[in-house]
Amino acid sequence: MSLTSISLNNFRNIEAATLAPEAINIIYGENGSGKTSFLEAIYFLSHGRSFRTNKHRTLIRDSQPHFTLHAKKRSNNLTIPVGIQKDTHGETQIKIQGKASRRISDLAQVLPVQVITPESYSFFFGGPKERRAFIDLGVFHVEQEFFVHWQNFNKVLKQRNALLKNKPAELRTMLPVWDKEFVRLAEKITQLRESYIERFKALFFDRLCTELELLNDLEIDFNWGWKRTESLADVLAQNRDGDLMRGYTSKGPHKADITIKTSLGPVETAFSRGQLKLLLYALKVAQNSLIEKETGKQSILLIDDLPSELSEDTKMKVGQLLSRCDAQIFITTIESQSVSAVLETLARPKALFHVKHGELITR
Ligand SMILES: Nc1ncnc2c1ncn2[C@@H]1O[C@H](COP(=O)(O)OP(=O)(O)OP(=O)(O)O)[C@@H](O)[C@H]1O
Ligand SMILES: [Mg+2]
CATH class of the missing domain: 1.20.1050.90 (RecF/RecN/SMC, N-terminal domain)
Incomplete structure (x- = not known):
C-alpha cells in the first residue's frame, strides 16, 4: 500500500513531472533544483498546506493560475486516485476516487504523511x-x-x-x-x-x-x-x-x-x-x-536533506531505524553518494530521481 504514481503541474519551479515511486526514493540535485518542492507537493497532498509557508501563492509556479497535484495510492489491490488543485485566489479543489471533497481531513485520512527537515529541531x-x-x-x-x-x-x-x-x-x-x-x-x-x-x-x-x-x-x-x-x-x-x-x-x-x-x-x-x-x-x-x-495504513515519510549535519556513524543508525519502518520513504540529498550509508541497510526496492531546474528524471 503506497503511492504508485505522483504528478505535479505548476508547483513551485516544477512545470510538469510524473513519476512512479518505489518503497524507497532518493531525489538528488543541486541547490535550488526543486528537491524540497517535490517533498512539499507530497506533503500538500495530505495536509492541504505546505510545511514551509502559509502563503499558497508562493507555491504556484510564476505567473500560472493554479497548481495541480495528483497521486495514485495502491491499497489491497485497489488503486485510490487523489488530487488537489489550488489557484491564486486560494480556492482549493480536492478529489478522492473521482469524487469531489471539501475536507482536507479526507485527504489526510487516505495519506498519512510526516516530514523531517533540517529545521525540524524546532x-x-x-x-x-x-x-x-x-x-x-x-x-x-x-x-x-x-x-x-x-x-x-x-x-x-x-x-x-x-x-x-x-x-x-x-x-x-x-x-x-x-x-x-x-x-x-x-x-x-x-x-x-x-x-x-x-x-x-x-x-x-x-x-x-x-x-x-x-x-x-x-x-x-x-x-x-x-x-x-x-x-x-x-x-x-x-x-x-x-x-x-x-x-x-x-x-x-x-x-x-x-x-x-x-x-x-x-x-x-x-x-x-x-x-x-x-x-x-x-x-x-x-x-x-x-x-x-x-x-493497516501505510504512511509516507519525507526526509529533506537527510545527510545535513550527520556523520557516517549517525547515518548508519538512521538507516537502521528506517529499516524498521514500513513507510514509503522519500529522501532528498544534493549528492546521491552521501546517503549510501543509509541505503545499504534498506533492503526494499529503490528508485533514484535526478532533479535539474525543476525537471525530474528517473535514473
Ligand atoms: N512559485 C515559484 N515559481 C517558480 N519558481 C519557484 C517558485 N517558488 C520557488 N521557486 C524556485 O524553485 C527552486 C527550487 O526550490 P527548492 O527549495 O525546491 O530547491 P532545493 O532543490 O530543495 O534546494 P536546496 O538544495 O538549496 O535545498 C528555487 O530556485 C526557487 O527559487
Ligand atoms: Mg531544499
Whole structure:
C-alpha cells in the first residue's frame, strides 16, 4: 500500500513531472533544483498546506493560475486516485476516487504523511504547538472519534476565550455552561491522547530504543495542559479571575505538551544536534509504525536533506531505524553518494530521481 504514481503541474519551479515511486526514493540535485518542492507537493497532498509557508501563492509556479497535484495510492489491490488543485485566489479543489471533497481531513485520512527537515529541531526547542501536533497526528489516524472531539473542543475554546475577552453582562451565567462542555470534550481528547502516548511509548522504547541500542536512558512525559491530580472543572474555577484578566483560557488540553528527558536533563540541552536528529527520526518512525500497526495504513515519510549535519556513524543508525519502518520513504540529498550509508541497510526496492531546474528524471 503506497503511492504508485505522483504528478505535479505548476508547483513551485516544477512545470510538469510524473513519476512512479518505489518503497524507497532518493531525489538528488543541486541547490535550488526543486528537491524540497517535490517533498512539499507530497506533503500538500495530505495536509492541504505546505510545511514551509502559509502563503499558497508562493507555491504556484510564476505567473500560472493554479497548481495541480495528483497521486495514485495502491491499497489491497485497489488503486485510490487523489488530487488537489489550488489557484491564486486560494480556492482549493480536492478529489478522492473521482469524487469531489471539501475536507482536507479526507485527504489526510487516505495519506498519512510526516516530514523531517533540517529545521525540524524546532520540535525540541520551540513551543509545545509542534509537539502537540505530532501527538495529535497519531491520535487522528488511530482514533476515528478524535477529530470531531478536537474540532468541537476548538470551537468551545474559541467561544470561551471570546467571553473572557469581551466580558459581556451575562458572563457569569454563560461561563459555567461553556465550562461544562469544555471539560467534557477536554477529558475525551486527553483520554485518547493519554492512551495513544502509552502505546506509542511501548513501541518506541521496546522496538526501537532497546532493540537498536539507541538513545538509552530516555523518559517521555505527557503534560495534559493542567495538573493531572486536579479536576479540570476545579482548575477552570481556580483560574477564572486570572483568565478574565488575561482574556483567554490558560489551562486545558490546548496547552498539552510532551517532555523528553535523560538523566542529564531535557534532551534539548543534554543531546548534541546529531543525537537530537536521530531522536527525531526515532519518534517519527515509531509514529509511522504505530499508525500502520493499528490502522493497516501505510504512511509516507519525507526526509529533506537527510545527510545535513550527520556523520557516517549517525547515518548508519538512521538507516537502521528506517529499516524498521514500513513507510514509503522519500529522501532528498544534493549528492546521491552521501546517503549510501543509509541505503545499504534498506533492503526494499529503490528508485533514484535526478532533479535539474525543476525537471525530474528517473535514473
Ligand atoms: N512559485 C515559484 N515559481 C517558480 N519558481 C519557484 C517558485 N517558488 C520557488 N521557486 C524556485 O524553485 C527552486 C527550487 O526550490 P527548492 O527549495 O525546491 O530547491 P532545493 O532543490 O530543495 O534546494 P536546496 O538544495 O538549496 O535545498 C528555487 O530556485 C526557487 O527559487
Ligand atoms: Mg531544499
